[in-house]
Amino acid sequence: MQRWTNWAGTATAAPSTVVAPRDTTETADAIRAAARDGRTVRPLGTGHSFTSIGSPDTGCALDLSHWTGIASADPDNGLVEVRAGTPLHRLGAELDGLGLAMANLGDIDQQTIAGAISTGTHGTGAGLGGLATQVEQLTLLLADGTEKRCSATENPELFAAARVGLGALGVITTVTLRCVPAFALAADERPAPLDDVLERFDQLAADNDHFEFYWFPHSSNTLVKRNNRLPAGQPPRPLHPLRHFLEYGVLENRLFGAVCRLGRAVPALVRPLNRLCAATWSARSYSDRSHRVFTTQRNVRFVECEYAVGQHALRDVLGELRAAAGRLDEPVMFPVEVRVAAADDVWLSTAYQRPTAYIAIHQFQGMPYRRWFDAFEDIVAAVGGRPHWGKLHRLDAAALRERYPRFDDFRQVRAAVDPDGVFRNAYLDRVLGPCG
Secondary structure, eight states: OOOEEOTTSSOEEOOSEEEOOSSHHHHHHHHHHHHHTTOOEEEEOOOOOSSSTTOOTTSEEEEOTTSOSEEEEEGGGTEEEEETTOBHHHHHHHHHHTTEEOSOOOSOOOSBHHHHHHTTOOOOBTTOOOGGGGEEEEEEEOTTSOEEEEESSSSHHHHHHHTTOTTOSOEEEEEEEEOEEOOEEEEEEEEEEHHHHHHTHHHHHHHSSEEEEEEOTTSSEEEEEEEEEOOTTOOOOOOOHHHHIIIIIIIIIIIHHHHHHHHHHOGGGHHHHHHHHHHTOOOEEEEEEHHHHHOOOOOSOEEEEEEEEEGGGHHHHHHHHHHHHHHOSSOOOSOEEEEEEOOBOOTTOTTBTSOEEEEEEEEETTSOOHHHHHHHHHHHHTTTOEEOTTSOOOOOHHHHHHHOTTHHHHHHHHHHHOTTOTTOOHHHHHHHOOOO
């Protein structure tokens, strides 16, 4: 029996069976066998969700690490069919080789394409949606092992549900992405006072292709990141490899990891360490291929809670969060991250029907986080905050039903394609309620 653990160590499981299919026939056979035996089935990605959404519990775990790569491509029309187990860091390089790119990415690229879209992974950009909005078509294996394609014109209700489907509707086998011509991004990162950033937040979001900022909760300083497209034909100017290693490999990972461990060992130092880290942020500008600029190496382990709120509510939420951080008995070592996204039409997308600001709070692995996360969830509840499906939160189906206008529609699709709960696990029981 192989034990499963997610990246953050917040979820573990002991599946009864682990199957590593090499094609869709073997995957379908594994689903049918598990269903006959009354066992559940969960596809395994890279385990980068902080919740137990990917947990196989005691059922059958499908290891899709052999089902990777680009299955077909139509570069002239920007369409690329990708196997579900393909990690995003491999996909970015392969698309670039075809002269294509994804229009937007998150800041971590270790997830599989299927896991990323299924949990509502997003990047930042007021004019851009999450990864699911870049999906043109999906192919799934349903609970009886049959294959079903869906798109805006073929099985459209299944498509509306499955683009952020939580793995509750079937096993995604391929994802057809609508890509854009490959492009380079000019990255500009520089410190700025939190009050100034909040005052100019809407303008910063509107004026930049991709905008976000980081804020240490016991300080008053932020690091503002702006990424904007280079004009076609203008060659990018990446960081020198040595500088890249020093700034990202040494400073942002090894040194920051050492600072976090010091804070964990001596909690009284966390607040001054926060202020020290914020004071050492410096300006940095460079340009590179888009998939290299969007993503950042993350070696320091942490836990995370992220909520989506209407962009108009961001300033008030941050004000309350700042006050809450000052009242904490257990200080917070990790920064807060703030991003934006356009409204979309995906049923369980956190940006469904509203321009969105994302607020992600973190704590270093092994440090107390529950009171910080609870305070945050209390604040965002008052403005109808929607939790990221792959990050820690306390909401259940009854609460989520109030936040998603199409929640019951999703449940109806789920009841139709998986009435016996072949793809359920304990997390889905909590956030979606029972099958059928």
